[in-house]
Amino acid sequence: MSNNAFVEPLSFSLIENGLAGEKTQFLFRTWRDNEGIIAQDSQMTRLSQYLLMTLPSAEPGDVPPLTFAGKHSTFRRFFPHALEPETPRPPTSFLPSVYRQGVADAYQIVMNGEPWFDIQRTGNRLGDGIPDMTLQRLLVKFRTSAGFTRIFCLMTLLEVHSRSYQSDRTHHQPSSQQKSDWHPAYQARVQPSSMHGNVPG
Amino acid sequence: MSEDQYTKEQLEFLEIFEIAARYDCLFLLDFHCFDLFDHDQTSLLSDGERSQLAAAARYDIYAEAIQKGFLPKSSPFGGVHEQQRFC
Numbered sequence: 001m002s003n004n005a006f007v008e009p010l011s012f013s014l015i016e017n018g019l020a021g022e023k024t025q026f027l028f029r030t031w032r033d034n035e036g037i038i039a040q041d042s043q044m045t046r047l048s049q050y051l052l053m054t055l056p057s058a059e060p061g062d063v064p065p066l067t068f069a070g071k072h073s074t075f076r077r078f079f080p081h082a083l084e085p086e087t088p089r090p091p092t093s094f095l096p097s098v099y100r101q102g103v104a105d106a107y108q109i110v111m112n113g114e115p116w117f118d119i120q121r122t123g124n125r126l127g128d129g130i131p132d133m134t135l136q137r138l139l140v141k142f143r144t145s146a147g148f149t150r151i152f153c154l155m156t157l158l159e160v161h162s163r164s165y166q167s168d169r170t171h172h173q174p175s176s177q178q179k180s181d182w183h184p185a186y187q188a189r190v191q192p193s194s195m196h197g198n199v200p201g
Numbered sequence: 202m203s204e205d206q207y208t209k210e211q212l213e214f215l216e217i218f219e220i221a222a223r224y225d226c227l228f229l230l231d232f233h234c235f236d237l238f239d240h241d242q243t244s245l246l247s248d249g250e251r252s253q254l255a256a257a258a259r260y261d262i263y264a265e266a267i268q269k270g271f272l273p274k275s276s277p278f279g280g281v282h283e284q285q286r287f288c
Contacts, residue, residue, distance in 0.1 A: 009242045036263070037226060038228055040227055040228045040231055041228070042241070043226070044228065045232060045235050045241050046235065048230060048231075048232035048235055048236065049236055051232075053232075053261070055264060064265070066232070067261045067264050068232060068261050069262065071236050071238055085256070106247075142227075144224065144225040144226050145225050146223075146224050146225035146226070147269075148224045148225060148226040148266075178262070
């Protein structure tokens with residue numbers, strides 16, 4: 001990565017060892033075992049409520065256009081109005097440019113066929129009213145046998161650091177969780193006592 | 202069954218379904234269906250729900266199909282209507 005101090009790549013072995021949560025492990029294994037081919041799959045469909053999907057191309061230094069955001073994704077949680085039909089702006093424009101630029105490099109890698117796995121400390125980069133968070137992100141590129149391509153992003157919220165955020169603006173009860181007391185890289189950055197229950201992303 | 206025998210809502214869904222099938226991305230319809238209705242059984246949806254699904258999935262399914270040169274039709278049975286062409 002370039003000078004994106006708030007994004008740090010992680011080893012895929014963490015996923016393989018089951019330390020990144022079941023959802024991340026399922027997505028990564030499905031991508032690997034199917035060699036990046038996506039087809040109708042009931043387990044993947046269930047996971048989709050936590051996924052973001054984008055087109056496989058982007059402007060330099062920016063994230064690709066968003067085509068899908070599952071209702072339990074962190075994006076929908078923190079930017080609930082971004083995908084409303086009457087919203088005149090592209091959904092990704094709700095992300096401040098400083099954040100988009102910081103996370104954009106990984107998409108270029110994924111567009112070339114490699115997976116990407118990282119941890120992020122967002123600080124104030126997501127804008128006013130959005131808390132400082134630690135996020136885990138897995139990016140993989142899938143294509144159909146007909147060549148239809150999407151980048152899948154599974155973002156997992158590991159911790160909310162600031163207290164200014166008023167719970168959830170749309171979902172009052174987070175649904176299914178991944179275990180959060182797992183991550184060696186994460187544990188190196190935060191005190192175990194400060195870890196919250198995980199919210200799917 | 203002729204095109205005239207379908208309602209507008211049915212045609213909207215059939216159009217999206219046809220494109221998804223043509224580009225082998227029916228999984229996208231499943232994703233959107235699950236996101237809206239917590240199941241992926243489109244056969245269980247009412248016409249209104251199918252129309253809602255078609256609206257939700259339209260951009261996702263067209264976004265890349267158009268890049269690949271696809272020109273949306275007004276119905277799944279052919280006959281591009283000039284006023285409904287996408288650019």
